[in-house]
Amino acid sequence: MKFICNDARNPDANELPLWLSVNESVKALNFQKSMSGYAVTPLIALNRLAEAVGVAGIAVKDESYRLGLNAFKGLGVTYALGNVICGKLGIIIEDTTFDYLKSAEVRHKLGDLTFTTATDGNHGRAVAWVARQFGQKAVVYLPKGSAARRVEAIRETGAQAIVTEFNYDDTVQLAKEKAAENGWEIVQDTAWDGYTRIPQWIMQGYTTILGEVGEQIRHMEMPEPTHIVLQAGVGGMAGALLGYWANLYEGKHPVTLIVEPDNAACIFHSASVGDREPHQVYGSLETIMAGLACGEPNPIAWSILRDFADAYVSCPDYVAARGMRMLASPLEGDQRVISGESGAVGIGLLSLLMSEPEFSGIRSKLKLDQDSVVLFINTEGDTDPVLYRQIVWDGKYPMPQR
Template sequence: MSQFALKMDIVDNARFSPKPDPRFNREAAISARRFHQGLTGYRPTPLNTMRQFAHELGVAQVLVKDESQRFDLNAFKILGGTWAIARLLCRKLDLNIENFSFRQFREAGHPKMTFTTTTDGNHGRGVAWAARALGQNAVIYMPKGSSPWRVKHITDLGAECIVTDMNYDDTVRLTMRTAAEHGWEVVQDTAWEGYTDVPTWIMQGYATLADEAAEQMEAMRLKPPTHILLQAGVGAMAGGVLGYFADRYGAENFNAIIVEPDRADCLYRSAIKGDMVNIGGELNTIMAGLACGEPNPLGWPLLRDNARQFISCEDSVAALGMRVLGNPPAQDPRTISGESGAVCFGVLAAILHHPQRDALKKQLNLTPESRILTISTEGDTDPQHYREVVWEGKNGITHC
């Protein structure tokens, strides 16, 4: 087996002290999932078992939850946006969330409103999908350098899409100002003072995938995971999903590992400092969905208390994950995974080939009994870039 060393900085969380959060637990996830089950096209996404890869890595089990098959949107983000919009409308119009239906709302002919958000692609696509399903309007803002493919995915759903000359976090601030001027409803997946309800609902909506995974593991007669790897941008998905698993299994009973690109590693730096750290600049990483420099203040306490390690890694780690998932060993199932989707599996693949493999496994407490869960959060949402990485070797490997 060839060896190569990809940059992965790992920090142990000195503030690990498991604490539940009543907003992000199994009960909240079940409520969100019950709503999602009523949406046209809902079905649980696959949970794939990578038996041969696990054997080569020297662990008992590696699982990949494949969110490329979430509705027809190729990513998990619709789970948060749809649940948040449903909750927002129910509060605004005094409706009952227990029997709320997108179809019935549209047919009722309510006055049109406009939903707006900042996105790196997938979240905005989910908001645009929901707005169209409800017969409403959507205006989606994207940061500088956004892929034309991701823009097209949004405009194809009937939304207006505006690409700014700012980074993600500054674009969020622009979105807020514009929404206030026009009276639009903001559906943003990060929180700030005075804006917490919608991002709370978004995080709860993401936990649908965690509830599915837990149910699927039980149906497959598998024991709960000993390791859960979660990629993070602002930390909304990671926080919502970790909150669910911490409530279900107890955070002390598994190793939660948070993974970020090294060019946008605000949570990794926050873990070192012990408090939220914001970073600015271009945030120029191929992991567009994770190119965020300011932690979500709702997600950060969950990660600070319940994650055991944080990893900051170079883009080549995500590229490696894309290639291995797309071309797995032996009879392992193939997964089309985008840049942000593949990075956690990429960490495992990088460890497999690393000259210091044994030391890295020891640092992450990976043993022959380890059972690992990863989530491929997106498919090839930027098909051109996917081919550049997987076919043409972009962000390739330098061998030792």
Template sequence: MLKLTQNDFFNGETSDLFTAQVAEKTRQFHQQIEAYQPTPLISLEQLAARLGVKAILVKDESYRFGLNAFKVLGGSYALGKQLAEHLSVDISEIDMKTVADKLSEPLVFATATAGNHGTGVAWAAREMGQKAVVYMPKGSSQASVTRIQNLGAECIVTDCNYDDTVRIANQTATENGWMLVQDTAWEGYDKIPTWISQGYMTMAVEAQEQVEAMGLKPTHLMLQAGVGAMAGGILGYFADKVGANNFKTIIAEPAKADCIYNSGIKGEMVAVTGELNSIMAGLACGEPNPVTWPILKQCSSFFASVEDEVTATGMRVLGNPLAGDTKVVSGESGALTLGLLYMLASREDYSEYRTQLGLDQDAVIMLFSTEGDTNPDRYRQIVWEGMHSTAK
């Protein structure tokens, strides 16, 4: 159901791209957005007691700008940086409500997405008075397509997997003179993916302030990965802020698209191919992001490859909490780390992993629920009807 491997390439070296100083600048950009509010960091005290750890802290991104997911942080910051560069001004001079007045005509931003990133780009483009064209891989939910269209963007579903859809978006943007806003990088294309990952660090700044207010220090950081854009930005911030040697980080991803896990074993980027079928659509990516791979390699403690049943368990646990704990509505890509923690801490067949990770009475574990029920029908099938149950 899950595989865990220790990172033999850990050296604790941080990255100049992902620092506390950079994170503060991204947060300042987001703070000027009218609807900005920090999302809650929820302490699941009863679940922590049940699992034998000191604290479980869940950053609930379902509240982010009313979009039910975190990805708008990266998309909006990247659009802001692109417009600032286009206008030859600093990002601090970009006001989302007035920037369109500085352009003779709207710019077109294109992207490929499994859902949440495209939603964020579409929302940011609309808020800035620009246009967006969003490409989605085959099998994408109609709910995601409709959500993106309702934000004023054109949405095109391809007949190929995510990685090939990225290539289509890139080619079409090049042919039409559009600006590509992609959250993974390749040779010759790394500036915008870097901005996107930096945008995600607003979550980390908020979480650090919130955990300090609780009088706690995280001993464990559990992050989910697709290409690793979010995980790299968050880990980069905490590694710079408190030192990578002062906590353990577990990077988890779907077993059917475990490029980071395989890269962690080899110590260099490894791509996985095929259909990449997983209910964790936002994490079903086969090629690591070269911008964030170095920080994952240098500062992650463990890598995990996890079957769909694990995240389904996480969705059910978060959505049906113990008495006294707060309910968290978490989607398939959001609940992976809680599901992983629950399995590691509660099942006897994972006791060796539990000891290796130090999941004991002193453990303070921080998780990021990166999305809510972005696919409501699938959410109910899993949480109500027991789809992808661990029961045999």
């Protein structure tokens, strides 16, 4: 594992990303609550695991329960597509509901629309599912090597799913080209020049996760987190939650670690260059953490991660596999959590950080100790059930021999 500590974290409240403020988050939450399928996902305290690794508390927000999609992505897509449709109707999202936007009256006004995206699986399934809710079509492009179950889950919504011969970043480019050729609406969870509004809506939708966590902590009388570990692919989810938290705490938020797979660590690489600009990594981006297999950072997310994260971590795949097994086989008294590769990497990271002598300096710098309460987001369940069983049952991707 490799670490970079951010000695230039920006505590200046004037630089806060105000479009991710608590007030903006409430707008997204209110719209999401107008969905018949909306429900708060569990916040799970793993007290025995916390004791075993040497911290005061561990809490896991389990997004595998979100909207029946087995991943968190539906939050962002629902809010983004809702805003897109509102724009076509000439209304604002605060003045409507999800059920109205899926009504026959609205479908008649809109006519036929096609939404398209590139995805490693979870985001595309969310786009396809939400498009169907609104009575519209979706065409979803996936990179080579995509798990069969993730492709099938998209097709089960009635969407067209096309597996390309490209990696994730080149598949995004293909989706952009097809959208321009066919007049489709692209719904991507990253940004580029001239394309920022939809990614911002997606990120605002994600902030519901921490809005719920705040209420759950108070209701469950749990201690406030001192640390949060956030996974990053392009950085949209991590940037959204960190931006929300930075606003909530006015730049004096708890310690935040950003974790990525070694072969797709574009946020880590950008931090290592140190010129404040986002930087792409190239290659196959091969990793079991499919949802994080992205080589080019979301630039609007990167600016938040650059200014407000405390550390950036690059991990081999065995760290995620270790986290999956730990969550699947809990200590007595803890609840089981079914977590996919991208969802479990943070737990694997903490267990190694707290146990390996070589990381004592990092622990000290990040103030990770017996008084720490660490929050994790389980971003997905077993979205690739074949690989899940191979890892959890058969021990695939074991820890290296010491």
